Amino acid sequence: MVDAPALTMDELTQAFESPIQSKVLRELAKGKERVIIAVEDITRPTKLVPILERVLSELGEAGVEKEQITFLICNGGHAPMLGRDLMLKLGPAVLSEYAVTNHNPYDNLAETKILVGKTSLRINRNYSRADLKIAIGSITPHNFAGFSAGENLYCRDYLTLLPWNIPTNPL
Numbered sequence: 001m002v003d004a005p006a007l008t009m010d011e012l013t014q015a016f017e018s019p020i021q022s023k024v025l026r027e028l029a030k031g032k033e034r035v036i037i038a039v040e041d042i043t044r045p046t047k048l049v050p051i052l053e054r055v056l057s058e059l060g061e062a063g064v065e066k067e068q069i070t071f072l073i074c075n076g077g078h079a080p081m082l083g084r085d086l087m088l089k090l091g092p093a094v095l096s097e098y099a100v101t102n103h104n105p106y107d108n109l110a111e112t113k114i115l116v117g118k119t120s121l122r123i124n125r126n127y128s129r130a131d132l133k134i135a136i137g138s139i140t141p142h143n144f145a146g147f148s149a150g151e152n153l154y155c156r157d158y159l160t161l162l163p164w165n166i167p168t169n170p171l
Helices: 009-017 025-029 048-061 083-090 092-097 125-129 150-154
Strands: 035-040 069-074 099-102 109-116 119-124 132-136 140-142 146-148
Touching (some): 035 125, 048 083, 048 092, 048 132, 069 083, 069 125, 109 125, 119 125
Parallel strands (some): 069 099
Antiparallel strands (some): 109 119, 140 146
16 A cells, blocks of 8 residues: 555564564564465565564574575465565565475465365465464455455465355355
């Protein structure tokens, strides 16, 4: 959104130091073996680089090694992000030092116990296996859906979202 003010560095620091109803990230990360950082794709407005710098610093303070961290691009129905788009969204440090993968909503999926109608929701297998999941992105107005993007950050499949799988009267 063009009219939304960007967070200042002080506001970003405050958000990391005083999270709402949660421990600070470096506490949550202690002892974790697999960390996945799910991020929105290039079609969304969040400027990730300053946020990621802080997230990676917090993870480092908790003893999480670079090799234990994977970035997952949650592109929903959009094309995978490559080259220039990855560089613009994640920055050169992330691309050169961390594993980065695009979510594929048709492949590499794990079953959940969540039902949508009669169909089990499936999510990205790498996301499912991580013992610490971090999602970073925005929820913005969408001309068709009302609001968009938040649901993409858990990297679901498409089959559970087809119209015939959604109950007409869930109550």
